[in-house]
Amino acid sequence: KQTQRKKNFCLNCFNAFRTKESLKEHKYYCNNSDPDNIVMPEKGASIQFKNYQREMKVPFVVYADFESILKPIHTCEPNPEESFTNIYQKHIPIGFCYYIKSDFMEFTPVTYTAKNENENVAKKFIEMLEKDVINIYHKTKFPRKIILNEEKFEKEENCWICGNSLGKDKVRDHCHYTGHYRGAAHNQCNLSYRKPKFIPVLFHNLSGYDSHLFIKNL
Known part of the structure; x- marks a missing residue:
């Protein structure tokens, strides 16, 4: 059974903090006011949006997902007098699919299924995606001549x-x-408004699951 970390609560707004120091810093503002700490701008102040280049639509985006199987793991009996995590299954990637979306070029979905249980599917994913991205770079590295009105x-x-x-x-x-x-x-x-130097790759449930499958290979 995993040991739970103690939380420190503010009795004014009931927010939880990991350490007593962070709770003490929070109380300096919270205990002397209502639960909401509103900070208003100075009179006459104004803000203006200036990063217009961030409105530019990315020319290429990749949507990807992994599929895995659960393999049982045989482990030794842990010490019941100490906290431990009982790992009994291992997630093994067996395939993936990704699709490159663009308004300027046509792509077909890329799918791959492992040939055997020991194949490094995550490495294969990185290699295939990298190859496609390099191909996009070589096809678009020289700007097109303007068609002017x-x-x-x-x-x-x-x-x-x-x-x-x-x-x-x-x-x-x-x-x-x-x-x-x-x-x-x-x-x-x-x-x-220059060409971006990156291609975003979007995963379904990346932070919660898929990232640990291939991050070492990346």
């Missing part, structure tokens, strides 16, 4: 990225994957 560009007065008025820094912004003209933009906004 000059008449439209001349008429535009606001930056299509941030929405503010354009000045002497007005430039032509285009998609580096297709070459299509996206709109007039400030020079700085255009530079921030």
Whole structure:
């Protein structure tokens, strides 16, 4: 039976803390006020969104999932006088599937099933996915030449990225994957809308389960 760690509760708001030090720090604010500690901005203060490049849709995204079997584990009898975790099963990955989604290229789902119980499926997953990502890089590393609508560009007065008025820094912004003209933009906004240097991989239940299957291989 695993030993439970003691928790320290604040009697004002009933939040739990792992250590007495963190509880003491919390009480400094909590005991002298209502359970909600509201901090208001100074009079006249304002905030403004500036990271417009984070609105850019990622050009490629990977959706992946593993399938595993449970293999019984034979262990020695633990010492009942000490705390212990009784491990009786091991999760063995036997296959996976991933799909690369993009608006610029067509992909088919990739599936793989282990040929035997001892095959390192997690390593196979990393190798196959890495190969596909490198292939994407080589096909897209050189930007496409802009397909320009000059008449439209001349008429535009606001930056299509941030929405503010354009000045002497007005430039032509285009998609580096297709070459299509996206709109007039400030020079700085255009530079921030660059191709991302990563491809996100989304898993079903990654933090709760799948990550321990392949993280060492990664």
